Amino acid sequence: MSDFIGDLDTLAATVRRTAQQEALAKEADAHRRAETIVAEAEAEARRLHDEIVTKARARVEEERRQRQAQAALAAQREYLTAREALLDRVWQAAEAHLRALPDTPDYLEILRRLVWHAVGTLGPGRLTLAADPKGHALLTLDRLSGWSQAASDRFGAPVAFERAPNPAPTWGGLVVTHADGRRLVDATFPTRLALARDELRSSISALLVAS
Incomplete structure (x- = not known):
């Protein structure tokens, strides 16, 4: 047990x-x-x-x-x-x-310089000038004859300027057309100012960046 x-x-x-x-x-x-x-x-x-x-x-x-x-x-x-x-x-x-x-009294000389620039672009030959109404009145036969002789001497080839029947529709500057009818230089102030606007914009951009 x-x-x-x-x-x-x-x-x-x-x-x-x-x-x-x-x-x-x-x-x-x-x-x-x-x-x-x-x-x-x-x-x-x-x-x-x-x-x-x-x-x-x-x-x-x-x-x-x-x-x-x-x-x-x-x-x-x-x-x-x-x-x-x-x-x-x-x-x-x-x-x-x-x-x-x-x-201004300088306007005639400004037109002459524009014409000389146009001859450098278009070359010698017979060129028709159409300026603004005030400038057009300055383009007398005697004056254009003297310019033609001076331009011929300067560029070494015959140059003959003639005034267009009507002024150019602009407030300043002129349009120069070659006798061939295909070439012209638009030296009117509005056109030159418009062409300068892009260059002016670049200059102003550089000025703003510099400041």
């Missing part, structure tokens, strides 16, 4: 040890799982943090680029506005100066 009781005690002790071992194993396993879950949660938190920071930085950089682009566009618009305003003022002053020339 005592042996049986001893066996029961041994069995109970074995059961208790087994239960304790299983409990300890389960506790250790639960602890490991908890540590794994915590580690995964921390890793996910770091990943989310890094993702949020990266996206925030990207948004900040994009906003910075947009602000820079907007500032550059505003500066470009301001530059173009200033350039055109200055160009308009210079243009108006130049046009006012040219419009006053037909009423």
